[in-house]
Amino acid sequence: MHVIHDPAAFPRLTNAVVTSGTFDGVHRGHQRILARLREAADAAGAPAVVITYWPHPRLVLGPPPSHPELLELQLLNTLDERIAHLAAFGVDYLLIVPFTREFAQWTSEEYIQNLLLGTVGARQLVIGYDHRFGKNREGGFDYLTRHAARYGLAVEEIPRADVDAVGVSSTRIRAALRGHDTGTATRYLGYEYPLTGRVVKGQQLGRTIGYPTANLAIDEPLKLVPAQGIYAVWATTAAGTRHPAMLSIGVRPTIGAGLAQTIEVNLLDFSGDLYGQLLTLEFVAWLRGEEKYDGLDALKAQLALDAQAARAALA
Secondary structure (H helix, E strand, C coil): CEEECCHHHCCCCCCEEEEECCCCCCCHHHHHHHHHHHHHHHHHCCCEEEEEEECCHHHHHCCCCCCHHHHHCCECCCHHHHHHHHHCCCCCEEEEEECCHHHHCCCHHHHHHHHHHHHCCEEEEEEECCCCECHHHCECHHHHHHHHHHHCCEEEEECHHHHHCCCCCHHHHHHHHHCCCHHHHHHHHCCCCEEEEEEECCCCCHHHHCCCCEEEECCCCCECCCCCEEEEEEEECCCCCEEEEEEEEECCCCCCCCCCCEEEEEECCCCCCCCCCEEEEEEEEEEECCCCCCCHHHHHHHHHHHHHHHHHHHC
16 A cells, blocks of 8 residues: 655556545444445556545644543554554555644535545545535535536535444443443454554562563553553564453552553563563453452452463453
């Protein structure tokens, strides 16, 4: 897949089959659209093109990042994750349009003429039933079909029934992850929810009780971190090795009061130094909530039970 970040650098195409959207999560609803995009492109002997946007439009058009409303804007995918998932669906070209206030002021006519026709060379559009574009979201399927002949565009809308049949939305996935429901999140996404962070030094308390942990720092501040608790996860190292693991997201009440939240993962069959490396977690199952124990011996006993539960969940 060719990834282009600058519209001015997009190659000159004349018959592209195109879809567009934010595609946060690239979930099963999105996957219906992408599968149809690939099918239509193959039938036309044309390249399949996805247009997406970065940063997220609500970051540009919404309240300041410190505003409480932006707590709802937690991304299911980083940009790199989104790119990887789109590539898996056979997309030929991915255009990542820098979303700015100036771009948001484009009318639907400017969007079609400048971006779809002038930049991408679209001849066929495949869009979801609720797709909107242009200033104040004025454009949509009705607008496109009324003017399709003038633009020389064939327009296909994925029916609402087809997308709703999978019962999925990014909002529902976020709610599932905030509610410990990893099974529902996996079912809606079509894959296990990923979280990537860099291993940083912690208090190194885990190694003193036989359960050394890798402490993760998440680079993308808007990436959704699932609810606090203990999870069974797969952990993939920078070298590409995948290990069963148990994960704690929480404030370590056994250690002290008022501590900051940490993300600590114990790789169950690994020994070695991971400091400074990227580690990717895939959430499989929520095991229990975070609890306070009467000392490190009690915590160690519970961790032994958690390790057994994690292995069982991952089996």
